[in-house]
Amino acid sequence: MTGDSSFGPLAGDFSGRFVLDGPLVRPAAGDAFARPASGDMAALEQGRIVALKHKRAVQDVPGPAAGQAVLKDALSAQPFDAAVTGFVLACLPRSKAPVLWVSDRKSRQENGRLYGAALKGVTLLRVEVSHPRDVLWAMEEGAACAGLCAVVGEVHGAPPVLDFTATKRLALRSEASGVPVWMIRSGVAEGLSAARERWRIGSVPSMPHPHDPRAPGAPLWEAELFRARGRAPGTWIAAHDPAAREAADRLRFLPRGAGGGDAGPAHLAAGAAG
Incomplete structure (x- = not known):
């Protein structure tokens, strides 16, 4: 059978x-x-x-592997929210090789532009185009370049050119060349995708500031993994610590509580203090 x-x-x-x-x-x-x-x-x-009774070949670790050469989707939970951009940046592998970052016009209007000089450990090759069709073309060409650390594309909404076939081509190119690919989708972005993982990212209240309780601290994100292959879905509170010694500790996750998740920031803050 x-x-x-x-x-x-x-x-x-x-x-x-x-x-x-x-x-x-x-x-x-x-x-x-x-x-x-x-x-x-x-x-x-x-x-x-x-x-297979009482067994499962699915990983329970929520964090995306930085160097995993597959296509992953990151959807914005609400308009004009930079959380999805920060989450993808935190997930990128740290390397001397550059990251190809491609965006269409509507994505730049909603999400803004990255300021590469402020990013530590990430070298950007930024490409700005007008149409989602050009984003897909540049991403596919970049995914075939082994000299890149990763490829990130920003597409607004659900244009007809971004169908299942287009995402399947990106997924196959990524897995064949060994280059991780992220697709950031803002606006109304529901639809079929061949991405190995699909995340929905939104902002939540930040961690307490270590020196001023009235000031905002490090950002926190609500990360929902709603579709995945080989990984259990779920919702977590995610925090990025760029100063962590180990690469695996830079992006930390805590399960989102049923009572609204108020315990998440407290536990993450306690972990950072420790």
Whole structure:
């Protein structure tokens, strides 16, 4: 029996046992989900048959891998909110290689322009065009350039040229060349996408200022992962600490509480103080 092709090449029977040749497995109906043990994951990577009851080949870590060469979407939760731009900048890998940043006219009107001289650890090659069609062309050409650290494109709304086929081309080019690609979408941006991960980012009240309780502190973002392959969806409070010693600690996540998330900034502030 062959599994759903959208989940990668699978083979198995009705007992919930599969051979895994792709990055994600689909269990039989009724199987519970849990994180796989290390031995089970080794068996998955080798393509051996494993029982999937009470197991899951999905990562629970929310943070996007900076150097992962896939297409990822970042949608703005509300108009004129710079949170989505800050989140993508925090997710970019730190490298001496430049980042190609392409934006259309309407995106610049709503999101503004990046000031490259103020960005530490990021070298920008900024391209400004008028039409989303030109953004997609520049992104696809840039994604084929191994000399780039990453490619970021800003498209406003849901233009007809930004369909599933266009995003699939970007995803394939990114995975073939090893260049991470981010698509920032502002305005009404619902629609199909071949992105491996789709995030919705919005601003929340900042952390307390360490020296003045009346002044705003470091920014905080509400990061909702609403679609992903190989990663569990969820909503978190995210904070960026550019001074962290380890790269993995620069972008920190705390689950968004059901009571409105007031505990999130407090816990992140406590962690920063510690």
